[in-house]
Amino acid sequence: MPIRLLIADVDGTLVTKKKTLTPRTRVAAAQLRAAGVAFTVTSGRPPRGLTALVEALELTASVAAFNGAIYIRPDMRTVLLQRTIPPTVARDTVDFLLRSNVDVWVYCGTEWFLRDANAFRVDRETRTVGFSPTVVPDLHAVLDTALKIVAVSADPSLTARCEQELQARLGAEAWAARSNASYVDITHADANKGMVVRDASRIFNVPLGEIATIGDMPNDIPMLALAGVGIAMGNASKEVQSVARHVTTSNDDDGFANAVEHFILADRIANAPSPPPA
Secondary structure (H helix, E strand, O other), rough: OOOOOEEEEEOOOOOOOOOOOOHHHHHHHHHHHHHOOOEEEEEEHHHHHHHHHHHHOOOOOOOEEEEHHHHEOOOOOOEEEEEOHHHHHHHHHHHHHHHHHOHHHEOOEEEEEEEOOOOOOOOHHHHHHOOOOOEEHHHHHHHOOOOOOEEEEOOOHHHHHHHHHHHHHHHOOEEEEEEEEOOEEEEEOOOOOHHHHHOOOOOHHHOOOHHHEEEOOOOHHHHHHHHHHEEEEOOHHHHHHOOOOOEEEOHHHOOOHHHHHHHHHHHHHOOOOOOOOE
16 A cells, blocks of 8 residues: 655654754655655654754645644644643643753743753754743743643653653643653643644545654654554664564664655655666
8 A cells, every 4th residue: 555644753763863954865855745645744843943844845734843732834833733731730740840850841832941041951952943942930830831841851761760650640631752862741642643643644634554654762652553654763762663664774874765765665766767868
């Protein structure tokens, strides 16, 4: 069954460790367009953090930011769907994280709030998303419309424990998953990458079996498991790779482009007519 829609994670998947798009990645996106395969992205990033990527890849489909907490058209202004964390759940989550001695970030609408602009990973995140945070003394003041809360720590074992404890505490009230070794993303219960696939199936009118997904982190597991074809990056952990149908090369070795060529468009590329002789 041919793939009609590809959904890609961004960091660790579509971009390199230096957060850049390789020439082959750009070519792969163009090949998808030429083959009539719809292509979109989902990320824990805020919409503003996806703008340059959308423009560079000439994406025409709606994208899912904050792991599906918000769907927005490529103009980065037209919001199709928004899922905020219930305020009581957000407050309880922030209190738990502060007691756990991790840094806490809160995203609301287009804004990013935190308590210490000099804390771990703030400079790096600022470069990644393309805008600076707003420092507030009390995070409780910005939790009524929170789209994503992030637990941040330089200690991977601490973020792993936070993820496990949050999943137990939150139950069905919200979603918690690591987006990398330093971050745990907390979103609305329906804002996860498995729901992204279900939403995309409805929005694009494409059956789940004709959707492919590609990612690298534990928060990508739901979409890799649900889609007709799940592709894990070579830099993904064994846990992530075990749920995927295919494993490609790493994000620093054109893993996305290789996946498109070998697992999405292989038949079409093989059957394409040869160019006329020079």
